[in-house]
Amino acid sequence: MAVEALVTPAAGPLDPEEIRKDFPILSTLTSRGRPLVYLDSASSSQKPQAVIDAVTEFNTTYNANVHRGIYEIGERSTAAYEAARKSVARFINAPDHHEVIFTRNATEAINLVAYSWGRRNIRRGDAIVLTEMEHHANLVPWQLLVQEQDGDLEFIPITDDGVLRLEVFEVLLKLRPKLVAFTHVSNTLGTINPVVEMTRMAHEAGALVLVDGAQAVPHVPVDVQAIGCDFYAFSGHKMLAPTGSGALWARRELLEAMPPFLAGGEMIREVHLRRSEWNSIPWKFEAGTPAIAEEIGMGVAAEYLMALGMDRVQAHERALLDYALPRLQAAHPDVALYGPMDTSIRGGVIPFNIPGVHPHDVAQVLDRVGVAVRAGHHCTMPLHERLDLPATARASFNVYSTRSDVDALVDGITEVKRVFGIQA
């Protein structure tokens, strides 16, 4: 199998040039004939050949529904789908792979908890504590829930550097919230939050903890047992897997007590005209035909990242940040950089603004020189409001990002300034 060939010695720094050979898109040219400099991995990552091949292999040689067919390819499909679940479980060190529910993405995973656990457990006056840096996916589902249940939302504020103010969290916990939900790594600022400490604090106050891991799983080692949280939600497409794949991990006793989220086929054990009995976990939460090929791809992506070693992935991205931040500051002292400057608590995300140029124009000119960055509010409007910024441009890394990508960004910013007549 392709993945075994990818295993590199799990020591020493990653060699991104070697890794890039696994990603066919990175050797393509833009329509203007420029090499693609992809610095938007926080939106969605590129996919290695092994993942692409796994999806193609499924579609060309054993496409069949799961948990149904009493025939060879149906059994093979079921086996591959369940093997992917085991790979994903190992990737986050889940104690039991039955606790991993496949979802379309982190958004669906969080909605599952909000609708299923939330409607049962949040009552009038109950508080849920979030943070000011949440992606809309870990904010809007809770807004809907507390509107319906007449509960309250409270927010852990951030410092101007984008670090959570734990002393305020301590005070908020006196409200005895039922749930604390926060992002592991900020998609906008890159801040790596102290999830172990925050989980311990929340548990001591009697709250359950949901961690939004969408931006963590591609960049830092994740061990749900070490974190100690109750729910961990993440997407596949940011961790080298296909779009449409994702997962929720939750503790077994919680999942068993929770009512189903979506209802239909697959999630039932027995159906009568007026009542049904639910399947056991995880299938109780996987109504309808799942994204089989994509989740199989997610299993391969998890194996690929484990073969690289997530410690090395994090070290690689930190080294790249340590190169990029001073390089940007030296070449463009007028450019505003946001987020913590301490790279030990920061993932590979660089939000920035060029004074006098709107981020959309920045991204448009960068696109002309082949550099892909995101511009806008990155689904964190309240965070931008808190920082008093209408929008930002954002460059973000992944395992295949290199120093020459950073150099292309630095040169691209020079080009933006040239077009807009800004003196360097």
Next chain:
Amino acid sequence: MDDLYRDYILEHYRHPHNFGTMEDATASYEGANPLCGDRITLQLRVRAGVLDGVSFTGRGCAISQASASLLTDEVKGKPVDEAAKLSSSDVLDLLGIEISPARLKCALLSLDTLQHALGEGSEGATAHAATGGE
């Protein structure tokens, strides 16, 4: 030569025409693209069915601000019913550059804001005429 950020576009962005506020406006409307953070407040002064004054304030990308500058130039002094007939393609012609689908909202924010302001302006103009008749 840049096919999007032409000199005249950047000139309108840096030194927008009709930028500011009017004390005696008869209608105003604030339009926004919340997804990008583009924002335009357009003010109109309608007299005898004619857009006798037009001004705007706002912030956003070069395309949205240049578009507002060009459009306010275009409609100033025009009869209201003529200004109301302006279409998306008229505004794209005014800009005179190739706009990608992702930037259409930026290019057309000024037109959308104008149409809303005209909608309010017709009521405003009526109210103005009524009080003016005393």
